[in-house]
Amino acid sequence: xxxxxxxSSGLVSLPGREVKGRCExxxxxxxxxxxTRQVTELALELAGIPGTRHYGFTRxxxxxxxxxxxxxxxxxxxxxxxxSVEELKAIADAMQVDRIAPEWVGANVVTSxxxxxxxxxxxxxxxxxxATLVVEAQNAPCRIAGKAIAQHLTPDAPPGGLxxxxxxxxxxxxxxxxxxxxAGTIRAxxxxxxxxxxxxxxxxx
Amino acid sequence: xxxxxxxSSGLVSLPGREVKGRCExxxxxxxxxxxTRQVTELALELAGIPGTRHYGFTRxxxxxxxxxxxxxxxxxxxxxxxxSVEELKAIADAMQVDRIAPEWVGANVVTSxxxxxxxxxxxxxxxxxxATLVVEAQNAPCRIAGKAIAQHLTPDAPPGGLxxxxxxxxxxxxxxxxxxxxAGTIRAxxxxxxxxxxxxxxxxx
Numbered sequence: 137x138x139x140x141x142x143x144s145s146g147l148v149s150l151p152g153r154e155v156k157g158r159c160e161x162x163x164x165x166x167x168x169x170x171x172t173r174q175v176t177e178l179a180l181e182l183a184g185i186p187g188t189r190h191y192g193f194t195r196x197x198x199x200x201x202x203x204x205x206x207x208x209x210x211x212x213x214x215x216x217x218x219x220s221v222e223e224l225k226a227i228a229d230a231m232q233v234d235r236i237a238p239e240w241v242g243a244n245v246v247t248s249x250x251x252x253x254x255x256x257x258x259x260x261x262x263x264x265x266x267a268t269l270v271v272e273a274q275n276a277p278c279r280i281a282g283k284a285i286a287q288h289l290t291p292d293a294p295p296g297g298l299x300x301x302x303x304x305x306x307x308x309x310x311x312x313x314x315x316x317x318x319a320g321t322i323r324a325x326x327x328x329x330x331x332x333x334x335x336x337x338x339x340x341x
Numbered sequence: 342x343x344x345x346x347x348x349s350s351g352l353v354s355l356p357g358r359e360v361k362g363r364c365e366x367x368x369x370x371x372x373x374x375x376x377t378r379q380v381t382e383l384a385l386e387l388a389g390i391p392g393t394r395h396y397g398f399t400r401x402x403x404x405x406x407x408x409x410x411x412x413x414x415x416x417x418x419x420x421x422x423x424x425s426v427e428e429l430k431a432i433a434d435a436m437q438v439d440r441i442a443p444e445w446v447g448a449n450v451v452t453s454x455x456x457x458x459x460x461x462x463x464x465x466x467x468x469x470x471x472a473t474l475v476v477e478a479q480n481a482p483c484r485i486a487g488k489a490i491a492q493h494l495t496p497d498a499p500p501g502g503l504x505x506x507x508x509x510x511x512x513x514x515x516x517x518x519x520x521x522x523x524a525g526t527i528r529a530x531x532x533x534x535x536x537x538x539x540x541x542x543x544x545x546x
Contacts, residue, residue, distance in 0.1 A: 147460065148353065150542055182399050182416050193398040194387050204523060211387050211475065211522040255352065255541045258464035259478055270416065273464055273538070317416040318409060333478070335542050336460045337355055 149336040154329055157249035159264065160221055162324045163239055165189055170242030170280055177323045178244065180267050180316045184215030185244065191215065200276065212315075213272030218245040218262065219311035220253035230305035231298060233289055240288055241281040243311065245269075245322070250330050254309055261331040266320030275313050277306035354541040359534055362454035364469065365426055367529045368444055370394055375447030375485055382528045383449065385472050385521045389420030390449065396420065405481065417520075418477030423450040423467065424516030425458035435510035436503060438494055445493055446486040448516065450474075450527070455535050459514055466536040471525030480518050482511035 163172035165188045184191040195212035197204035204210060219238055224246070228236045238246045247253060247262075260271040282302035283295075290298055368377035370393040389396040400417035402409035409415060424443055429451075433441045443451045452458060452467075465476040487507035488500075495503055 147457065148542065150544070153545075155545055182414065208523070209387065211520055213475075251545050252352065252543060255543050257541075257543055258462065258538075260543075270418075315416055318413070332543055333463075336462075337353065337540050337542060338457060338460050338462055338465075338537055339355070340358075340360055340456050 147336050147339060149334065152332055152334040154331050155250055157247050157328050157330060159322060159324060159326050159328050160246045160248045161238065162246075162322065163244050165242070165244075168284075171284055172239050172242055172244060174239065175324075177321050179321045180216070180269075180319055182316050182319045184212075184316060190217075214313040215316060216244050216269055216314040217242050217275060217311060218247060218253070218269070218271075218314055219243045219275075220250060221246055221248040222251065223253055223309040223311065227302070227306045227309050231301050233285075233298065236285060236302075237288070240284045241310070247328065254311055256312060256330065256332060257335055259333045261317065262314065263329040263331060264320070264322040265326055266318075267316065267322050268318035269314040270317045271312045271314050273313055274308070275310045277303040277310045279303060281306075352541050352544060354539065357537055357539040359536050360455055362452050362533050362535060364527060364529060364531050364533050365451040365453045366443065367451075367527065368449050370447070370449075373489075376489055377444050377447055377449060379444065380529075382526050384526045385421070385474075385524055387521050387524045389417075389521060395422075419518040420521060421449050421474055421519040422447050422480060422516060423452060423458070423474070423476075423519055424448045424480075425455060426451055426453040427456065428458055428514040428516065432507070432511045432514050435514075436490075436506050438490075438503065441490060441507075442493070445489045446515070452533065459516055461517060461535065461537060462540055464538045466522065467519065468534040468536060469525070469527045470531055471523075472521065472527050473523035474519040475522045476517045476519050478518055479513070480515045482508040482515045484508060486511075 162175050162178050164175050166173040183193050192212055194209050197208040197210050224236045254274055256271050258271055258273055262269040282299035285302050286298040367380050367383050369380050371378040383390060388398050397417055399414050402413040402415050429441045459479055461476050463476055463478055467474040487504040490507050491503040
């Protein structure tokens with residue numbers, strides 16, 4: 137490994153940088169949750185994709201936020217779900233299945249050409265020609281997406297197979313959730329620029 | 342220095358952690374911009390502090406975002422401005438002045454007990470008893486705050502003194518901008534918990 141990091145005041149830092157990639161494909165929510173269906177473009181508002189479950193500047197707290205009361209209205213950082221071709225392939229390999237379709241795991245955007253996509257820090261900008269997304273957080277692998285995968289690949293198998301394998305194998309590969317910083321239409325096949333901000337590993341001592 | 346970081350797939354990581362601190366004081370916007378005046382509590386909505394300039398889920402693009410058209414409506418990550426007692430002291434020492442008052446630089450919240458406050462990664466949660474803030478980004482030191490400082494400390498000096506010194510000396514010490522994740526009232530003097538998420542220095546190779 138090569139870590140080109142500078143150390144000042146005891147903290148390890150990396151400068152900001154920009155990497156180029158591609159928007160491979162786009163998806164919008166459909167039934168049953170969390171599945172999505174492919175589209176050629178998505179018109180993004182600042183609150184997300186109009187008419188979909190994750191649209192809105194706020195959302196209700198759920199099982200991901202057990203420290204808040206279930207249903208408490210909170211800021212949403214989950215408007216858009218992004219995964220990468222390379223990481224979906226890595227999950228499929230780890231699960232020893234042919235493929236994981238982006239539609240099964242609720243993806244809205246699939247990228248290619250950006251390595252370690254899930255590990256992009258919060259605050260990274262994903263810049264399209266006419267719109268910009270902000271990475272909010274890693275998307276935690278969940279049982280619901282695991283069930284969707286199992287239903288597609290092993291519809292006759294009892295629970296406890298691929299549905300459970302997914303949350304384990306997808307850790308660190310599940311993509312990110314993002315907000316819309318600049319509203320506009322994004323298109324399948326267009327080039328994207330990923331702007332990674334300067335990074336510092338925060339430590340208290 | 343001690344870096345206790347784990348390295349996997351060539352990337353340097355640190356686990357998430359929680360540190361305790363205190364909310365020293367609170368402020369709300371007043372005239373002239375960017376100054377604030379002290380209050381004992383702030384009732385936060387999910388869109389920020391009602392009735393203030395930075396209230397809202399969206400805002401107009403300004404000089405900080407030269408890549409967007411001036412005035413373009415964009416997602417706001419600047420609802421709340423947080424600084425730390427320790428870093429204000431460090432800036433004052435570097436500028437060789439007695440003090441930098443939080444009111445002069447537009448602060449809403451002043452913390453104590455959290456070292457390297459400005460370097461907290463995006464996505465860090467600042468948890469109060471009844472409300473939670475999410476760190477969005479470092480606040481870039483600006484000329485406007487520099488002017489306010491100069492007007493208070495050296496009202497008769499020509500431009501080019503403390504007004505210019507501030508942006509230089511405050512780099513990495515200027516605090517952060519934050520959004521409200523959980524709405525509620527925050528109070529001067531209350532304990533806060535800072536939840537730093539797991540950190541990975543993203544690298545492409």
